[in-house]
Amino acid sequence: MSIDMRIVNTRTWTVLGVLTLSLLSSACSNYPSRETPIWVFPDMKKQDKVKFETSSSFFADGRGSRLPVAHTVAQETYHADVPYSTGIAADGTYVAKNPEAIDRELLLRGQAKFNVYCAPCHDRTGSGRGVVAAKSGWIPGNLHDERIVNYVDGELFHVVTAGRRSMPSYRFQLAEKDRWAIVAFVRVLQRSWLGKADEVPVESQGRLR
Ligand code: HEC
Known part of the structure; x- marks a missing residue:
């Protein structure tokens, strides 16, 4: 009986010792x-690289990095x-008219x-009271301000492409054609905002409150 116990003890210690050593030497030790x-x-954690x-x-x-061709x-x-791609013409002025064919x-x-990329801050109407603006102290421009309506x-396009002051650039999120499409849609929003009641077709005027 006493001999058996000693064998168990020796085994147990050996196993424990091996476990401790492997833990200490492994990369998962917490030391x-x-x-x-x-x-x-x-x-694949360790590989040769330059x-x-x-x-x-x-x-x-003898250089690790290569020069471009x-x-x-x-x-x-x-x-x-x-x-x-920038909204700026060769003479340094802003492109006057949207180069895309404006269709439906x-x-x-x-x-x-616009609803995906601009509305979070500018609101779907362009008023500048989107959810981001409502939940932070950040004030996006009101796209119906006379100053912005008068932009060519x-x-x-350039504001969306390069950003302006606290307005971030969206050139990586939006393809050039989509940016021009947004510009065209901003014009729609501005037109609808500035419209007068008597410009609404007579048959629809009754629906105005
Ligand atoms: C993360 C919030 C945010 C998003 C998204 C955003 N804007 Fe803005 N935008 C702003 C802020 C803030 C300003 C005010 C910048 C300032 O005056 O400092 C601004 C200003 C502007 C202005 C006026 C710039 C000027 O000259 O005063 C235009 C035009 C504009 N945004 C268009 C857009 C369009 C189009 C989109 C969608 C592609 C868009 N913005 C998306 C925050 C945002």
């Missing part, structure tokens, strides 16, 4: 340490048509995109 951890199974601005013996010039233009900075399809697209199309 913060500046030492490089011992990787028993490195899997870091920025380091040297490399692989290339003849001469005359390369980054996709994000390439604009085949600068006025179309474009306006519906502008409305859909290119300036509206």
Whole structure:
């Protein structure tokens, strides 16, 4: 009986010892340490790679980073048509008129995109009292202000593209054509806001309160 106990004890201690050691040496041990951890199974956590601005013996010039091919233009900075993609014409003034053909399809697209990307702050009517504005102290412009109504199309486009003061840029979220569609739809909102009662077709005037 006493001999059996000793065997159990020895086994138990061995197992416990191995467990403790493997825990301590594994990467999941909870001891913060500046030492490089011992990787028993490195899997894909550790791989050879070239870091920025380091040297490399692989290339003849000894640099790790490669220079772009001469005359390369980054996709994000390439604009085949600068006025179309920035709203600013070659002479530095804002493009006067929306270059897209204004039809029902474009306006519906502008409305859909406006409701997703602009309405949270500017409200679906463009008043500037969207949910974000209501819940924060942030005051988006009222798109019906005379100052903004008087902007040419290119300036509206430019605000969406580059942002202005606290208004963020939306060029990465919205394709160029969608930004022009939004500009066209903002014009619809402004027109409806500034409309007079007697401009409503006679047969619909009765529905006005
Ligand atoms: C995250 C909130 C937010 C969203 C979303 C947003 N705006 Fe704005 N916008 C603002 C704020 C804030 C201002 C006021 C900027 C200022 O005057 O500092 C502003 C101002 C403007 C102005 C007036 C700029 C001027 O010259 O005073 C226009 C035009 C405008 N936004 C259009 C849009 C359009 C179109 C969209 C959708 C693509 C949009 N905004 C989405 C917050 C937003």
